[in-house]
Amino acid sequence: MKRWWPTLLLALFPLPAAAELEALTFITEEYPPYNYRQNERLEGISIELLERIFAETGSTMSREDVRYYPWARGYETVLSEPNTVLFSTTRTEQREQLFQWVGPIATDRVSLLARRDSGIQLNDIEDVIVGDYRIAVIREDIGAQRLQEAGVPEAQIHAAMSGASALRMLERGRVDLWAYGEDVAFWLMNEEGMPTTDYTPALTISESDLYYALHRDTDPDLIERMQAALDRLRERGVVGEILGGTIAFNTEEYPPYNYRGADGTITGSSTELLRAALSAAELDAEFRLLPWARAYTEAQLRERHCVYSTTRTPEREALFTWVGPLTSSTWAAFTLEDAETEASSLEELAELRVGSFREDAVGQYAASQGVPIVVASAERENIARLRAGVIDAWVTGEQAARYLAEEADLPLRRLFVFNEVELYLACHPSVPDYFIARLQAALDRKDNTERPL
CATH class of the missing domain: 3.40.190.10 (Periplasmic binding protein-like II)
Known part of the structure; x- marks a missing residue:
């Protein structure tokens, strides 16, 4: 007899609707690579992630709905106006009670x-x-x-x-x-x-x-929906994709900087430095050992490819985005320890058979100074060619020459030093700017003792 009561009660007192993200006003600022404006469009890691959160929660909002303020104005707005969100915001002890938080986005x-x-x-x-x-x-x-x-x-x-x-x-x-x-x-x-x-x-x-900071009186249901969506995205690897995904890091057999170790893995001083920096920056790369000419060409022509350890020259400068330096290299000319070959400058090598390998900056530099170069396909071949008398001298990095000569039990004599350069990671311009920025920052920290305040 009273079955109509629930219907009447629902009509008079409807259940509250599920919290929707459209109730919130999102505010950001110029803080690349996380959030910034480029050609009147908002870009960056936090922007990309927020759009994924919108899609994950079924929201109709997009980056076009995000307001762009100077930092101080945005900060004061989210402190004072309900249902506002500011990002990317550093979560600190002093700020903890001022806002509610969704994140983290990144460190x-x-x-x-x-x-x-x-x-x-x-x-x-x-x-x-x-x-x-x-x-x-x-x-x-x-x-x-x-x-x-x-x-x-x-x-x-x-x-x-x-x-x-x-x-x-x-x-x-x-x-x-x-x-x-x-x-x-x-x-x-x-x-x-x-x-x-x-x-x-x-x-x-x-x-x-870094977090999305929400006004402290924001509906807890909205906080929960955003956080749950972010957690699901992180579990599916979406956050890693936004940070740049997996980039191919090409290298060659060029010890002690990069080479294949006894266990089959790619190692060396430059490789281990990059691995540590990638880990610190929460980035991912696939290390590949290739002949140098192929490693270099792929990084130049293929998207999302890099190559190391690479000399940064004026001719190469505009071809790549550069990260580093990773290490330094001394360029020198070598001959066999008991050879009669003598030379004290590149000019004096002009009458000799001088070895290098394809696309190598050392050989290219020597050739630009008038030295005729006998080109091999890989650096290790020059050891065998010296031993066989096919070449009279070898121009290469001193550290690599010493390593390879000791490995082959071939005594060398250094003729002279002719350059000192720094070696880098060279990336195709398609590699995301925020990948480059985070990796560069992580590498630079390796050169400085971290002394927290």
Whole structure:
């Protein structure tokens, strides 16, 4: 008799609708490679991930619905206005109770960056204060907050409008240091066409995860839906794909930098350095050992391919995106220990049979100086050719020559040294900018003792 009551009650007091992400206002800023604007379109790791979250939750929203504000304005908005979201935001102890959080997106290391030629060396934050160094920051950015918490005097802090303007301040000597995320800094340097090797992290002041920060009164159901979607995406490997996926790292048999070890795996000093940097940056690569000419050509012509250990020359500069340096190499000319061959310069090699191998920068350089080169298909062949008397001299990296000669039990005599170069990872321009930036930042940290604040 009272079966109609539930229907009446539902009509009068309908059940609350499931929480929808359309109820939220998303705000971001210029913080590449995580979020940035390019040709009036929002791009970056956090943007890509957010769109995947929208799709995963059935939301009709897209990147076009995200608002783009200066950092300080976005930060103040999400502090004060309900149903707002700011990203990418560093989650810190001081901020923990100010927001609700969905993430992590990625790990971000904030450092004090210096010009490499400045000679600035920092052991701790006290060195910053005592040195009275001028520091560029973005207002309300984590770098600025960390310095304030550490007691750095306001007189040393110089606010910039954006990361790009802070970089220019550092480049032009208007400040001594720049407090900013390493990945972002190196990305900006690449975008501005500035050599990343001109700058170095002098002191790590923060290492935290980046999150989507939501106003603290946001509906918990929305938080749960976003977090669950992100967790599912991470389980399916989508986050790794957005970070760049798996990139092919081609190399050759060129010990001690890169070669196949006794257990069959690719190893060497450059290889292990790259493996450690990839792990630290949460990136993935497939290492492949190929003949040098093929390894080099694939990186030049095939998307998502890189090659190492590669000399960075003017002729190659525009062909690749460069990461490094990985190590240095001394170029020298060699002959057999008991050979009568004598030479003290490249000019004196002009009348001799001189060995190198295809697409090798050492041989190409010697050839450009008028030395006739007898080209082999691989570096190891030059050991056998020297022993057989097919060539009189061999031009190559000194470290590789010593390694291969010892391996073959062939005594060598160095004739002369003619160059000192740095070796890099050279990547096809299709390799994502954020992959390059994160890897460069991780490599640069390997050259600096990490001294957290």
